[in-house]
Amino acid sequence: MADTTFRTILPPTKAVDLGDGTHAVAASLAANSGVDIGDVDVLSIAAGTNNIGDVDEAAVDCAAADVNAPAVNTAAVVTYVAIAGLRHVITGFTWSYVGGIPVGGNLLVEDVAGTTVFTMDIPEEGAGVIVFPKPKRSAAVNTAMIVTLAAAGAAVTGKLSILNHFTEA
Numbered sequence: 132m133a134d135t136t137f138r139t140i141l142p143p144t145k146a147v148d149l150g151d152g153t154h155a156v157a158a159s160l161a162a163n164s165g166v167d168i169g170d171v172d173v174l175s176i177a178a179g180t181n182n183i184g185d186v187d188e189a190a191v192d193c194a195a196a197d198v199n200a201p202a203v204n205t206a207a208v209v210t211y212v213a214i215a216g217l218r219h220v221i222t223g224f225t226w227s228y229v230g231g232i233p234v235g236g237n238l239l240v241e242d243v244a245g246t247t248v249f250t251m252d253i254p255e256e257g258a259g260v261i262v263f264p265k266p267k268r269s270a271a272v273n274t275a276m277i278v279t280l281a282a283a284g285a286a287v288t289g290k291l292s293i294l295n296h297f298t299e300a
Contacts, residue, residue: 197293199280203230207280207291214298218269219276222295223262226280232256233283238291241277242269253280256287262294272300 199207207226211219221240228236236253238261249267253259269276280291 191295191297194296197296198291200290201288203288204282204285205289206282207289209278209291209293211276211296213273213275215273217298217300218272218274220266220268220295220297220299221263221276221278221293222266223260224278224294225258225260225292226253227258227290228253228256228280228283228287230256230286230288231284233281233287233289235281236283236287236289237279237281239277239279239281240267241275241279242271243274244277246270253283260294266295268299 196211197209199209201207224238226238233253233256236255238249238251238253239247240249242248248270278291278293280289283289
């Protein structure tokens with residue numbers, strides 16, 4: 132597969148010098164921890180810079196609407212309401228479950244209530260991050276986008292943050 136649907140960001144152990152002034156982080160993770168990265172594109176970072184290649188460096192405003200941290204055993208939901216003539220776009224999300232192993236832990240993205248466009252189970256306590264190499268956008272203009280981290284048990288608290296959200300025609 133030449134392109135991936137999502138990329139999970141894991142803390143690298145060491146960067147590998149590629150000999151051309153760049154360092155490969157994903158290759159390092161595979162080499163140093165035994166993680167199989169398959170056909171995932173290798174993230175290269177130019178030595179001595181913060182430039183990570185073709186990432187759009189335009190700023191996206193922070194918004195409280197991009198975060199939900201509810202009470203224990205309550206779904207964390209971020210909803211972007213429909214806007215006439217525009218589509219919602221997200222570049223990824225972070226989540227965490229604390230207080231125990233989640234029962235029914237799940238992350239769900241709906242493009243209009245009831246239309247699932249992304250879902251994954253989360254069977255472990257702790258934090259996670261998914262970055263979409265190609266941002267996910269609503270299938271049609273004037274539709275809501277709903278991101279839900281499921282309630283996961285009587286002692287478990289979940290938090291959800293959208294990394295970047297913007298709208299486009």
